[in-house]
Amino acid sequence: MSELSVLPTFRRSEPIHLALIGMSGAGKSYWSSKLINQGFHSFCCDDLIEKKLEEFLWLPNGKKLSMAEWMGHPYEPQYIQAEQNYLEFEVEMMESICSFLREDGYQDKNVVVDTTGSLIYTGETLIGCLREITTIVYLKAQLGSIKAMYETFLRDPKPVLWQGRFNKQPQESNQEALLRCYPELLRSRQREYERYADVVIDFETLRKRGFGVKGFLETIQKNA
Numbered sequence: 420m421s422e423l424s425v426l427p428t429f430r431r432s433e434p435i436h437l438a439l440i441g442m443s444g445a446g447k448s449y450w451s452s453k454l455i456n457q458g459f460h461s462f463c464c465d466d467l468i469e470k471k472l473e474e475f476l477w478l479p480n481g482k483k484l485s486m487a488e489w490m491g492h493p494y495e496p497q498y499i500q501a502e503q504n505y506l507e508f509e510v511e512m513m514e515s516i517c518s519f520l521r522e523d524g525y526q527d528k529n530v531v532v533d534t535t536g537s538l539i540y541t542g543e544t545l546i547g548c549l550r551e552i553t554t555i556v557y558l559k560a561q562l563g564s565i566k567a568m569y570e571t572f573l574r575d576p577k578p579v580l581w582q583g584r585f586n587k588q589p590q591e592s593n594q595e596a597l598l599r600c601y602p603e604l605l606r607s608r609q610r611e612y613e614r615y616a617d618v619v620i621d622f623e624t625l626r627k628r629g630f631g632v633k634g635f636l637e638t639i640q641k642n643a
Contacts (some may be wrong), residue, residue, distance in 0.1 A: 435529045436525075439534060440534050440556070441536070442536050443572075444571065445560040448465075453635070456632075457529075464516075465486075468508050492593065494593045509538075514545065516532060521552060532549075537579075539612065546615055556639055581604060585597070618638070
């Protein structure tokens, strides 16, 4: 028996439309996959943006770059243009998702939108549209160990939009500048996620033993 079938009252008379926001590694894709297993339709924004960027990712020798390799770090010469291209595609993709949810038969379906960490840079108007048609759920990562998060960022890089928050000081190495600027990037994003969220689910709740889809949806219902 699925968890949704035993869930007593989460908006059973209307579809559930959720948008999950938060930092890379906060659990957006994990919870999206859990909801997909319960019959939710999913929009994975990372995958959709990668499809839009396809032509940029292939090298002449036939090798395909990851999005992180293509974008690079903010001190590299290609970064500014790559960041701009990425954000333009993200805006186009989110506009399409909002249109689908409003007009193309998703009104009667349960949907989860697995957003990128950079959703907050797509603009007030677009995020306002998303808030009209979904419940925005912020999965709040634990920021107690910035150093560990930074090491994860270096070990398993993802495309990161810095939006002007990287600045290299005289005598600093590139790595020293990244290490100094990365915590402020995370803190600034946290403030924006909290500002836009309808519901915040903290790290401790998400990691509780036995906390599954039923608890996830009931937490949203209780706090929305």
